[in-house]
C-alpha cells in the first residue's frame with residue numbers, strides 16, 4: 001500500500017526552498033502542505049500536519065527551526081549550512097528525549113546533508129578514499145556571490161573527511177613552507193586548506209586537489225542548476241521517516257559511507 005507523505009518547506013521563498021516546493025509538487029507520493037519563510041512561526045499549527053519539514057533557510061535560524069519541528073512531532077530534512085558538533089549534539093539530545101516516549105520504530109528522524117547533489121556526494125566520498133595516498137590535499141569551493149557563508153558546508157565536510165582519512169592512515173601535516181602572507185592560503189579546516197571563490201554566473205562547484213611528487217589528482221563536481229539537488233532532497237524526505245535519530249550526510253542513505 002503506498003502512502004502520501006505530507007511535506008512542509010521552511011525557507012520556501014528562497015532559491016532552494018522554491019525549487020524544493022516545485023519538486024515536492026511534482027512528486028506523486030508527496031504533498032506540499034506548508035510554505036514557511038522568514039517571520040513565520042514554526043509550530044504544529046503552521047506545519048499543517050506535515051510528516052517531514054525541509055529546511056533551506058539561513059545558518060542563524062536552522063537549528064531553532066529543527067527544534068521547533070521536533071516539538072511539533074515532525075521529521076526534518078536539513079540542507080542549510082552552519083551546523084557544528086555542538087548544534088548537532090543538541091539535536092541528538094532533543095531526539096533522544098522525544099523518541100524515548102515513542103514506540104520502537106516510530107521515532108523521529110533528522111537528516112542533515114551539507115550537499116544533496118549526487119556529484120558532490122560522490123566527489124566527497126572519492127576524496128575521502130584518495131586522501132590517504134597523497135602528501136598534499138587542498139579544497140577549492142566556487143559559488144554564486146549571493147552565498148552568505150564561507151567556506152561552504154560542503155567544503156568543510158569534505159576537508160573534515162580528508163583530514164580524518166589522513167589521520168587514520170597515520171599521515172601528519174602537509175608540506176607547506178609559507179612564512180609570510182599566510183592569509184592567502186585559505187581557511188584551515190582540520191589542517192586542510194580550503195579556498196572560497198565567489199563569482200557571478202556560478203551555482204555550486206568544488207575541486208579537491210591531491211598532490212604527490214610528480215603527480216596530481218583533481219576531483220571536480222559542478223552543480224549548474226539547483227534542480228541537481230532535488231533527487232537527493234526527495235530521497236532524504238522519503239528515507240528520514242524510517243531513520244530515527246540524527247543522520248549526517250546523504251552518503252549514509254546512498255550506502256556510500
Ligand SMILES: NC(=O)C1=CN([C@@H]2O[C@H](COP(=O)(O)OP(=O)(O)OC[C@H]3O[C@@H](n4cnc5c(N)ncnc54)[C@H](OP(=O)(O)O)[C@@H]3O)[C@@H](O)[C@H]2O)C=CC1
Nearest residue numbers: 011013014015016037038056057061079080081114115116
Ligand atoms: N545541502 C544542499 O544541497 C544545499 C544547501 N544550500 C544551503 O541552503 C541554505 C539556503 O540557500 P539559498 O536557498 O540559496 O538561500 P536564500 O537566501 O535564497 O533562501 C533562504 C530563505 O530562508 C528565509 N529565511 C530566513 N530566516 C528564516 C527563518 N527563520 N525561517 C524560515 N525562513 C527563513 C529567507 O528569507 P529572507 O530572504 O527574507 O531572509 C530566504 O527566503 C544555505 O545555507 C545554503 O548554503 C544551498 C544549496 C544546496
Ligand SMILES: O=C(O)C1=N[C@H](C(=O)O)C[C@H](O)C1
Nearest residue numbers: 081114115147152153154204
Ligand atoms: O549556498 C549554496 O548555494 C550552497 N550551499 C551548500 C554549501 O555551503 O555547501 C551546498 C552547495 O554547495 C550550494
